[in-house]
Amino acid sequence: MNDPVLKVSDLRMWFPVKKRGILTRTVGQVKAVDGVSFQVPSGQTLGLVGESGCGKSTTGRSALRLLKPTSGTIELDGQDITHLSRKQLVPHRRAAQMIFQDPYNSLNPRHTVGTIIGAPFQVQGIKPPQGVPTAVRELMERVGLNPEHYNRYPSQFSGGQRQRIGIARAIALNPRLIVCDEPVSALDVSIQAQVMNLLKDLQDEFGIAYLFVAHDLAVVRQISHRVAVMYLGHIVESASRDELYERPLHPYTYALLSAVPVPDPQLQQARESIVLQGDLPSPANPPAGCVFHTRCFMAQERCRVEVPELVQAGPDHQVACHFPLTVDTQLG
16 A cells, blocks of 8 residues: 555544523533544545544545534644644645635635635745746646636536546645545536546556545446445445445445445346435434434344444455354455
8 A cells, every 4th residue: 555645533622502691601512523544645545534524524524624623633745734834834734735626616706716726835835936817827728718808707517527626726736645625515417427437547647646535436346445334423434445345244235235225226126226214313312322323224233322433344345243144245
């Protein structure tokens, strides 16, 4: 495995619940991320998947220090950035960037495309040898945009084109890591494929590492080298892509994969589909024991009282479950 660009250890991101009165006091904590650890190797992609509300986007933002974590450590290229001030973080932003989910709200509508893509050069005080306008036009051409549209505004572009603008801005400083926060979820399927192919081409060309946050398991399978599955602020399973999709061990992973359609009608009809009962519990009041036991089709008494550790279940497979699936579950 390549050396990790990003190493996150025991990350917690708790948001206080305030009660207002004569005095404002904290009455609880929303445990959005609760003890998450992972690594993103150089030039590879770690897919972070789970239902909405599981904490995956908060994990991605915390890993880049867009949010200050409650506890844990974050290392970027071997340097601990967990407690750096906003000013101290500025030079580290060259190595780590982010592509946001919403291409409509992540771009300033009052700025031209040239200004938006050129902003990283201005913030970091970098002057490309050929000048910023020329560098920006080259970036636009690299991501599939017309360089002649340099002076246009975001409102004059489609959703897919706006996401390409965001990608151009993210790669402007040749980062080692990009956190992709559901970068194709707001796009239609045909445009999704184009953006995914662009991201893979950029990774091959520049050796960029991706932390790819998504809820679409088909998209994650297309781009990831390794996949981590999150549920209610915890990583419940982690494995190489093929290992996880072909042999899921955690009941939650199995249920998620069983809902992914396959193109063969006969195989689709023969597959077992697991429907999870109930809603995702509140992160402000997570269940005792295993956080998944309230919806798990394999839960037993031990699951209600004992928290399962994320343990090695194979050469490249980790799972946090007292009763992991023991038979190969071929889901196609």
